[in-house]
Amino acid sequence: MINDKLHLVQSENCCEPVARSTFNPESEEIKAFAAIFAALSDPHRLAILKLLSESEGEVCVCDITGSFKLGQPTISHHLKILKEAGLVNGDKRGKWVYYSLVHSKATEIKELVDRVLAASVLSVR
Amino acid sequence: MINDKLHLVQSENCCEPVARSTFNPESEEIKAFAAIFAALSDPHRLAILKLLSESEGEVCVCDITGSFKLGQPTISHHLKILKEAGLVNGDKRGKWVYYSLVHSKATEIKELVDRVLAASVLSVR
DNA sequence: AATATACATTGACAACCATCACTACGTTTG
């Protein structure tokens, strides 16, 4: 009886039993995915990434700071988040720190999107 | 004097002047981008999306609720965020509401990633 | 050595977010 109820997922009349569980929201893997998207979820960070992608090569913090209305500590804060998400690299040379995109991340994120959102139909075909 | 300081961006010796501005972090467009990524930035929402992608077709809320340790109002809350971001559709039929993926969104998001992160080198080639 | 510069860190604060218990609403069933 109880077992029945368990594997019937709740009720049998709303829809067919569903492919349970997918992935576990408490796993470190998913949390890492979420963190990457969280890094992309701020307009200023998107603009910073775009700035880096447009300037081939490296950009020092002073140029980034000069491009937005935010204070320097706030820019530093955003850069830290981007760095921790693996989206940018920071190289300190002398007085300056030069930031650049981690280009492989774009591919990685797109694969991630596919992994979460791709229709199962596509994977079967 | 003061003008000089303004248009010199800060200093001229750290690196060459940089391709300014990119896109504007205060534009509605970028805020919309950020909102999409924000919708993806929660582990439970990622798991819900994965669940939807694995079950071809539609899934009613009761099945989603049954798949996670969250309370029903919390699931409803997450579904609302996903819906507002255009990631899922909700169809009420009788007592139940069936949610399904908006499949076109995957492509849209990947294009978005390219737009923000693609190396300018690649676009030139 | 003293000062200035470039950037990071800290602490504070307001705004936002995830979650829950409770309630409300519409639909279905009896």
Next chain:
DNA sequence: CAAACGTAGTGATGGTTGTCAATGTATATT
């Protein structure tokens, strides 16, 4: 019509996030 059910909305609460002012820490310049 009344009761039960599935889902959404509300209000409260603890935690997180974006921002700034102030401070710290290297490096460079004088």
